[in-house]
Amino acid sequence: MAKFLFVVxxxxxxxxxxxxVGATLLQRGHKVVWTGLQxxxxxxxPEGGVWITPxxxxxxxxxxxxxxxxxxxxxxxxSGAEALxxxxxxxxxxFCRWMMPGVSRIADNFxxxxxxxxxxxxxxxxxxxxxxxxxATTTPVPPGIVGEEMLETPKINAWQNALIxxxxxxxxxxxxxxxxxxxxxxxxxxxxEFAGCTKPPPHMQFTGPVKGRPNNAPFDWDKLAAMxxxxxxxxxxxxxxxxxxxxxxxxxxxxxxxxxxIVAATHPGIMEEWPSNFIVQDFVPQSAVxxxxxxxxxxxxxxxxxxxxxxxxxxxxxxxxxxxxxxxSLIERAGCGIKLRYKRLRIPDLQxxxxxxxxxxxxxxxxxxxRETYINAGGxxxxxxxxxxxAAANKTSTxxxxxxxxx
Amino acid sequence: xxxxxxxTRLSSDEIFVVLKxxxxxxxGAEFAxxxxxxxxxxxxxxxxxxxxxxxxxxxxxxxxxxxxxDFTGWLSNMDIDQLIALNLNNIIQYIQQCQ
Numbered sequence: 001m002a003k004f005l006f007v008v009x010x011x012x013x014x015x016x017x018x019x020x021v022g023a024t025l026l027q028r029g030h031k032v033v034w035t036g037l038q039x040x041x042x043x044x045x046p047e048g049g050v051w052i053t054p055x056x057x058x059x060x061x062x063x064x065x066x067x068x069x070x071x072x073x074x075x076x077x078x079s080g081a082e083a084l085x086x087x088x089x090x091x092x093x094x095f096c097r098w099m100m101p102g103v104s105r106i107a108d109n110f111x112x113x114x115x116x117x118x119x120x121x122x123x124x125x126x127x128x129x130x131x132x133x134x135x136a137t138t139t140p141v142p143p144g145i146v147g148e149e150m151l152e153t154p155k156i157n158a159w160q161n162a163l164i165x166x167x168x169x170x171x172x173x174x175x176x177x178x179x180x181x182x183x184x185x186x187x188x189x190x191x192x193e194f195a196g197c198t199k200p201p202p203h204m205q206f207t208g209p210v211k212g213r214p215n216n217a218p219f220d221w222d223k224l225a226a227m228x229x230x231x232x233x234x235x236x237x238x239x240x241x242x243x244x245x246x247x248x249x250x251x252x253x254x255x256x257x258x259x260x261x262i263v264a265a266t267h268p269g270i271m272e273e274w275p276s277n278f279i280v281q282d283f284v285p286q287s288a289v290x291x292x293x294x295x296x297x298x299x300x301x302x303x304x305x306x307x308x309x310x311x312x313x314x315x316x317x318x319x320x321x322x323x324x325x326x327x328x329s330l331i332e333r334a335g336c337g338i339k340l341r342y343k344r345l346r347i348p349d350l351q352x353x354x355x356x357x358x359x360x361x362x363x364x365x366x367x368x369x370x371r372e373t374y375i376n377a378g379g380x381x382x383x384x385x386x387x388x389x390x391a392a393a394n395k396t397s398t399x400x401x402x403x404x405x406x407x
Numbered sequence: 408x409x410x411x412x413x414x415t416r417l418s419s420d421e422i423f424v425v426l427k428x429x430x431x432x433x434x435g436a437e438f439a440x441x442x443x444x445x446x447x448x449x450x451x452x453x454x455x456x457x458x459x460x461x462x463x464x465x466x467x468x469x470x471x472x473x474x475x476x477d478f479t480g481w482l483s484n485m486d487i488d489q490l491i492a493l494n495l496n497n498i499i500q501y502i503q504q505c506q
Contacts, residue, residue, distance in 0.1 A: 079451030080458075081491045150451065151458045155486035325457070343455045344438060 002391040003031045005112035006138075007103055007124025009095060010038040010069060012238070013303055014118045014140050017189045020212035021138070022049055024380045025387065035106050036121075037065055037099060046212070054102025061098040068094060075321030076243050076342075080150030083322055088160065092120050093167050096180075099123035100171065107131060113391045119143075122164075122180035126171050129179050134394035136185035136387060141302045141323050142195035142330055143188060143204075185390045187383050190306070191373035196330055205386045208377030209306040217283040224279060227261040230294040230358050235265035235286070236320070237301035243320065245270045247342070251297065252278070254350040260358075263289055287311075295357050299342065300324030305331070312371040314363035316353045318342045335366035416506050419446070422499045429467040433460050446496045453494075468498070476505045 004025055006018045015036070022032045023046035032049045034040070039053045058065065068091055075083055100123045107115065107127055115135040117124025128135030164178050173179060184203050188195065192206040200206065224231070232255075236247050244266055255262055256275035268280040287307050290296065296315040298304040305327055308315050315337035319328040328339040338353040357363045378385070417425075423446055431439035434456065442454060450456045456464065465478040481501060485493070 079449075079455070079491060081451055081487050085487060085491070151461060151482060151485075151490060153483045153485055153490070155484070156490070159487055341457065344435065346435070346437065 001029050001031065002113040002388070002395070003110060004033070004387065004391070005107060005110055005115045005124075006032065006034045007099070007115060007117040007121045007127075008034060008036045009118055009121045010036055010065075011072075013301065014120065014138075015040065015044075016213060016303065017140050017210045018116065018118070018138055019044060019046060020210035020380060021187075021383045021387070022046055023212045024210075024384045028384065028388075030388075033106065033110050033112070035099075035103060037095065038069075044213075052106055054099075054106060057102035057105065058098060064094065065098065073242060078321075080325065081156075084150065084156075087120075087322070088163055092122060093163065095120070096122040096126065096167060097170070100127060103127045104131075107133065113395060114387065116387065117182070119181055119186075122167065125180045125182060126168065126173065129173060130171060134184070134390065135182050136187060136390055137182040139181075139186055139188040142190050142326065143197075144326055185386060187386060189383075190302075191370065191377045193373040194309070194330060194334060194370050196333060205382070206377050207382040207386070208374040208379050209310065210380045210383055212380060215285045215287065217285045219281065219285050219289065220279075224261075224263070224289075224292060227277070227279065228259060229261065231261040231263065231292060232295045232297060232354065232358075233263045233265070233286075233290055233293045234297040235284075235301075235304050236299040237304060243342075247299075247318075250345060250347065250350065254347045255354070260354070263293070295354065297354070300327040300331075302327065306374075309336075309367060309370045309374055312364065312368040314357040314367050316340060316350070316357060318345055334370055336363055336370055337367070338363075417503075419499050419503070422502050423495060425471060426468070426495055426498060429464055429471075430454060430456075432467070433463045444495075446499065447494055449492060449494045451491060451493065468502070472502055472505070476502060 006022060008015045008018055018034065022034065025032050026046050026048040034049065034051045036053065037058060040051050045051050071086060071090060078086065099121065103123045104127050112133060115124050115128040115133050117128065117135055117137055119137050119139040125135055125137065164180055165176060168175065168179060182203065186204050188204060188206045189209050190206060191208050192200050195206065197204065234251055236244065248264055248266055248270060251262060251264065252275060257277060260277065262278045263284065264278050264280045265284050266280060267282040268274065274280050286304065290307055290311040290313060293313055296308040296313050298308065298315060298317060300317045300319045301324065315331065317328040317331050317337050318340050319325045320342040331337040332339045338357060340349055340353055427444050430444060434454065448454055450461060465482060468478050469476055
């Protein structure tokens with residue numbers, strides 16, 4: 001039995017895989033605690049797990065936290081370079097400073113064997129490093145956040161480096177190495193093949209997506225069965241509220257009253273009227289619906305992308321903001337979909353792309369190849385295996401390390 | 408071979424017309440028409456150009472204004488705030504300096 005402390009950001013796409021891995025750890029008799037900046041609805045937390053929001057330490061920062069969370073909605077309206085600044089300077093670095101006291105107290109009380117810190121909640125890593133606690137990283141998306149949305153220059157790389165080393169120094173860590181992600185174990189919830197890492201360094205463990213959060217939303221299966229094929233699922237996830245209407249309006253213009261059925265995952269109220277070949281529902285049992293689909297149109301949110309691959313479906317990906325551009329490039333490189341940048345989305349291109357992914361078997365075959373790599377990556381079992389190994393290996397060496405640190 | 412006083416030294420407005428044409432070619436007329444492209448337009452925010460479009464644009468600039476213009480090299484020397492603020496005026500001035 002070991003004790004694991006997960007440190008996560010207030011973004012559900014990052015939290016979700018840790019809940020799945022945590023559930024498996026709990027089933028195997030380990031103790032698991034999560035901590036984050038915002039409380040999480042109790043029904044999300046796996047049985048036996050504990051979620052702690054360090055309210056006392058966070059109280060002075062509540063307004064600032066709310067402001068940062070609100071700022072994330074700007075993603076679609078700002079350039080890639082501005083989004084990178086927003087992420088590093090206005091989000092990750094302040095999150096780290098605000099979380100540090102609470103994470104530190106929770107670590108002192110819980111005495112975890114391993115701190116598992118999300119790739120953007122650097123407080124978990126810095127706290128673990130300072131206290132000599134072994135730590136791992138979880139990375140929900142393929143590593144590399146910039147993609148083709150912006151130019152990368154030497155000065156931009158230097159700025160990123162200085163920001164991270166400067167933050168580390170604020171907490172008394174004087175090294176040129178970046179310790180905000182674990183150099184010993186980094187669990188990535190995709191496959192190395194999809195991420196384009198042909199020779200990943202040994203601490204990078206690609207486990208594919210993890211499962212364990214059943215989605216039992218009701219759905220009218222009879223209605224879907226009665227609709228004509230091909231059937232296409234369209235979603236831009238749960239965020240990006242502001243552009244929801246614009247996005248689905250484009251789909252209606254492109255595919256309304258054509259011989260294809262579109263299942264649109266959005267609140268029906270965003271439009272006054274929907275064409276009869278659209279099924280529109282806010283919360284859908286996404287994975288079960290995909291089992292009935294021929295293709296997917298999405299913005300590149302990783303939850304939807306992973307579900308699409310697990311069903312071996314070709315996709316059209318319309319990246320809007322953040323890491324979606326990088327994901328879209330990887331999908332195009334893997335040959336399993338067509339990338340159409342949202343800001344240059346033309347209706348004829350959309351129609352042509354759907355025709356291609358539906359009728360050119362290469363896309364489906366490529367998607368099925370990625371599906372194979374996902375299944376072979378091992379999922380929950382692999383992630384838990386690596387965490388258990390890591391905890392066991394460090395338990396035996398901790399005493400030595402502590403002894404050496406006094407020399 | 409007198410490079411110091413080229414007869415074809417272009418004015419700011421003349422360069423702007425050419426750059427605007429290149430932008431239209433790169434992002435597509437249907438998107439360019441919806442944008443009010445001016446000398447103050449920023450490439451990343453106002454024109455929403457990504458790195459692929461910027462590189463395609465810089466290739467056109469290089470071909471048109473001559474290989475003596477190391478536009479790509481000039482871009483790659485920028486920091487993030489310069490890249491965010493980069494507008495048509497900056498490029499017009501750069502081209503004039505190189506002429």
